[in-house]
Amino acid sequence: MSDKQWQPEDLSRLAHGYWSACALHAAVQTGIAGALAAGPASAAQLAAKLNLNERAVGMLLTALHATKFLEADGEVYALAPGLAPLLDPDSPHSQSNMILHMADMVADWSKLAGCIESGQPVEEEERGAQEGTPGPGRSHFYRAMRDISRGQAPGLAARLGLAGGQHLLDLGGGPGVYALTFADEVVGLKATVFDLPGSEPFFREEATKHASAGRVDFLQGNYKKHDLGGPYDVVWISQVLHGEGPEECQLMVDKAAAALGPGGTLWVQEFVLDPVNSTHPWPALFALNMLINTEAGQSYTEKEICEFLQNAGLEQCEFVGSTKEGSPARLIKAVKP
Numbered sequence: 001m002s003d004k005q006w007q008p009e010d011l012s013r014l015a016h017g018y019w020s021a022c023a024l025h026a027a028v029q030t031g032i033a034g035a036l037a038a039g040p041a042s043a044a045q046l047a048a049k050l051n052l053n054e055r056a057v058g059m060l061l062t063a064l065h066a067t068k069f070l071e072a073d074g075e076v077y078a079l080a081p082g083l084a085p086l087l088d089p090d091s092p093h094s095q096s097n098m099i100l101h102m103a104d105m106v107a108d109w110s111k112l113a114g115c116i117e118s119g120q121p122v123e124e125e126e127r128g129a130q131e132g133t134p135g136p137g138r139s140h141f142y143r144a145m146r147d148i149s150r151g152q153a154p155g156l157a158a159r160l161g162l163a164g165g166q167h168l169l170d171l172g173g174g175p176g177v178y179a180l181t182f183a184d185e186v187v188g189l190k191a192t193v194f195d196l197p198g199s200e201p202f203f204r205e206e207a208t209k210h211a212s213a214g215r216v217d218f219l220q221g222n223y224k225k226h227d228l229g230g231p232y233d234v235v236w237i238s239q240v241l242h243g244e245g246p247e248e249c250q251l252m253v254d255k256a257a258a259a260l261g262p263g264g265t266l267w268v269q270e271f272v273l274d275p276v277n278s279t280h281p282w283p284a285l286f287a288l289n290m291l292i293n294t295e296a297g298q299s300y301t302e303k304e305i306c307e308f309l310q311n312a313g314l315e316q317c318e319f320v321g322s323t324k325e326g327s328p329a330r331l332i333k334a335v336k337p
């Protein structure tokens, strides 16, 4: 039980929280955030440079200053400390596409009550940012996965115990940041990224930035229909299960287990749900994101994920903990006998 006594202003802050989020989205969508990452500027300078309305730019800058996102020196605004590398679209630490992807989803999230009523996702033609959708939604989605995984992947190979001479399958690997980073960090590791054809251009784009690209290939396919290749020593399934219902997850894990050689390891990275003692709100909120955006996706508990692994004949299912301190992403592993 929480000791917190809710006040009207607490509720108000929660209810209008999307105003601050939309102000941030607009700063990135208009190019203002990227321009400020290059250096301080006034509303007049930004409006002229980006062909925007000066009065409206001034209002946005004032709001971003009020929310501590910007610092001001007279009429000149600068990003608050730490933000420039995160908002420079060309920085390796950029989060711009993650923000654009979140902005793409606002319209669908505004229809959540209808999804709760019907139990169905928002109509597919209304959804803007799914992987099957051509146009900016798709590039924001895949580059958002890239932005997020660039922060998570470094240093992980040692934790997974990857070794030279092994062949790893990155199932649903998208832009391939995990496979490429693992191969950068482990000399002699070979990796295959398996994903839908639409993600290959984003893998190719990312591969140009990795010294190990020659040891990482891309296998186009649909895990519901196609063979995964193999045998592999390690299969890495990162943030893919939540997009599917339990039956499709079991099918995917069965295929992954079959593609492992004896003694091989299957790793799952997921937003693991704990409906009773949740330590982070993200997995539960992410489940709603899947309700809105997928036919049957959801966040799974540790027990449910271990059941997928054990039903596929894997043993020693182990909950290894958070990918990084404070991250809602968790690691689970199991071994093929």
Ligand SMILES: C[S@@+](CC[C@H](N)C(=O)[O-])C[C@H]1O[C@@H](n2cnc3c(N)ncnc32)[C@H](O)[C@@H]1O
Pocket (backbone or CB within 6 Å): 131, 145, 146, 149, 171, 172, 173, 174, 175, 194, 195, 196, 199, 221, 222, 223, 224, 237, 238, 239, 240, 243
């Ligand atoms: C949320 S993204 C995760 C990407 C990456 N593994 C990561 O952790 O950053 C889910 C990935 O699954 C892929 N995917 C979805 N359905 C698929 C299918 N039927 N066959 C193969 N890949 C699929 C998507 O294209 C996308 O790259």
